Amino acid sequence: xxxxxxxxxxxxxxxxxxxxxxxxxxxxxxxxxxxxxxxxxxxxxxxxxxxxxxxxxxxxxxxxxxxxxxxxxxxxxxxxxxxxxxxxxxxxxxxxxxxxxxxxxxxxxxxxxxxxxxxxxxxxxxxxxxxxxxxxxxxxxxxxxxxxxxxxxxxxxxxxxxxxxxxxxxxxxxxxxxxxxxxxxxxxxxxxxxxxxxxxxxxxxxxxxxxxxxxxxxxxxxxxxxxxxxxxxxxxxxxxxxxxxxxxxxxxxxxxxxxxxxxxxxxxxxxxxxxxxxxxxxxxxxxxxxxxxxxxxxxxxxxxxxxxxxxxxxxxxxxxxxxxxxxxxxxxxxxxxxxxxxxxxxxxxxxxxxxxxxxxxxxxxxxxxxxxxxxxxxxxxxxxxxxxxxxxxxxxxxxxxxxxxxxxxxxxxxxxxxxxxxxxxxxxxxxxxxxxxxxxxxxxxxxxxxxxxxxx
Ligand code: 5AD
Ligand code: SF4
Numbered sequence: 437x438x439x440x441x442x443x444x445x446x447x448x449x450x451x452x453x454x455x456x457x458x459x460x461x462x463x464x465x466x467x468x469x470x471x472x473x474x475x476x477x478x479x480x481x482x483x484x485x486x487x488x489x490x491x492x493x494x495x496x497x498x499x500x501x502x503x504x505x506x507x508x509x510x511x512x513x514x515x516x517x518x519x520x521x522x523x524x525x526x527x528x529x530x531x532x533x534x535x536x537x538x539x540x541x542x543x544x545x546x547x548x549x550x551x552x553x554x555x556x557x558x559x560x561x562x563x564x565x566x567x568x569x570x571x572x573x574x575x576x577x578x579x580x581x582x583x584x585x586x587x588x589x590x591x592x593x594x595x596x597x598x599x600x601x602x603x604x605x606x607x608x609x610x611x612x613x614x615x616x617x618x619x620x621x622x623x624x625x626x627x628x629x630x631x632x633x634x635x636x637x638x639x640x641x642x643x644x645x646x647x648x649x650x651x652x653x654x655x656x657x658x659x660x661x662x663x664x665x666x667x668x669x670x671x672x673x674x675x676x677x678x679x680x681x682x683x684x685x686x687x688x689x690x691x692x693x694x695x696x697x698x699x700x701x702x703x704x705x706x707x708x709x710x711x712x713x714x715x716x717x718x719x720x721x722x723x724x725x726x727x728x729x730x731x732x733x734x735x736x737x738x739x740x741x742x743x744x745x746x747x748x749x750x751x752x753x754x755x756x757x758x759x760x761x762x763x764x765x766x767x768x769x770x771x772x773x774x775x776x777x778x779x780x781x782x783x784x785x786x787x788x789x790x791x792x793x794x795x796x797x798x799x800x801x802x803x804x805x806x807x808x809x810x811x812x813x814x815x816x817x818x819x820x821x822x823x824x825x826x827x828x829x830x831x832x833x834x835x836x837x838x839x840x841x842x843x844x845x846x847x848x849x850x851x852x853x854x855x856x857x858x859x860x861x862x863x864x865x866x867x868x869x870x871x872x873x874x875x876x877x878x879x880x881x882x883x884x885x886x887x888x889x890x891x892x
Pocket of ligand 1: 617790792
């Protein structure tokens, strides 16, 4: 159902030319949201807005919200509330809120009612209509627009990339997996894949703009193409890999249940596909994995890890883990620690389970008390830190190619960039190296980071 509510305010405001106006976007959440904010920026720039770096001088402030974890709602409502002062000082200021959280009708309505000074509230699916919403705000109308249905993929919306050396490229939207803890399928809708040719065209365009590294994005990249004739993620990798000038192709996120042998073979053989897999394990307990509806077991997870290592000895794995899922016992948690011990992730994002309204797990019995969740998270993080350090130690003496992201000139000049397998390395260097590929030999590990020097 779509609900669009345009409420007229008076008097009409803003007689300024668009060209003089500045926008500021604050983004919460994952890479998908970062990419959506890039599109929002592109749309605003077509209206003549230019990018600003802080709220205080902005003529338009946009919040891109996330609702996947934690007390996201409380935080966003707090942040929006704090904008009232700016609006009082500058009544021409336009304030907009969009993103996954606003894709939830109830929450969007609550925000719209609670903050009369917010001009525009809309769900992510309606991003392409941002220019129309801004024009309405200019004529004094408020907008509340939520479309709970999926919309078609719009391939050619303008966007302003924020990544200096790496560009995000969407390959599929939405998710069909309905992991029982997760709100994403409800706010991002069913899986839709972009045509392979559209992705390849975008990659070519990015190379012509100077990018040599891209990250292919999807909630589950491994199921890419299931809604298209004759397409798969492995095929897409192989096509994108052929784009001349593209030196590094990354991708995320991989779902273990859909990670195919064909895809491992593509990764191992295509020279510009990076040897890094972000492979959320979520839990090491088969019972918890079942309750989560993950559709794999710890044994299957280990089997995939084994295959990845066998095909690519230099592969690095990162992961997401949830502790305190409803019904998780001490023994279940032990299984999680055990799997972390066995796999040896380079790093992990670890979370306390938090109930999301409307998901199956939110109504499950045996919710785990917060004190226990906190204790498990602490123990898990302790183990992961130990594993990350051990993983780093193996790099001392290793030489690899770092794609330089930035340089910090504040104290001793230090540049940083990533090896192909996602390991971040630091080394003395100057800003002229940004964007270049530099051979770096690792000399030591400091505070869990790899330090080195430019190789001879
Ligand atoms: N509680 C805690 N963590 C969650 N995640 C998703 N939903 C929840 C939730 N309700 C985590 C998962 C996922 C990552 C993006 O966020 O680990 O992989
Ligand atoms: Fe959420 Fe599961 Fe889909 Fe990932 S695969 S977005 S955790 S439902």
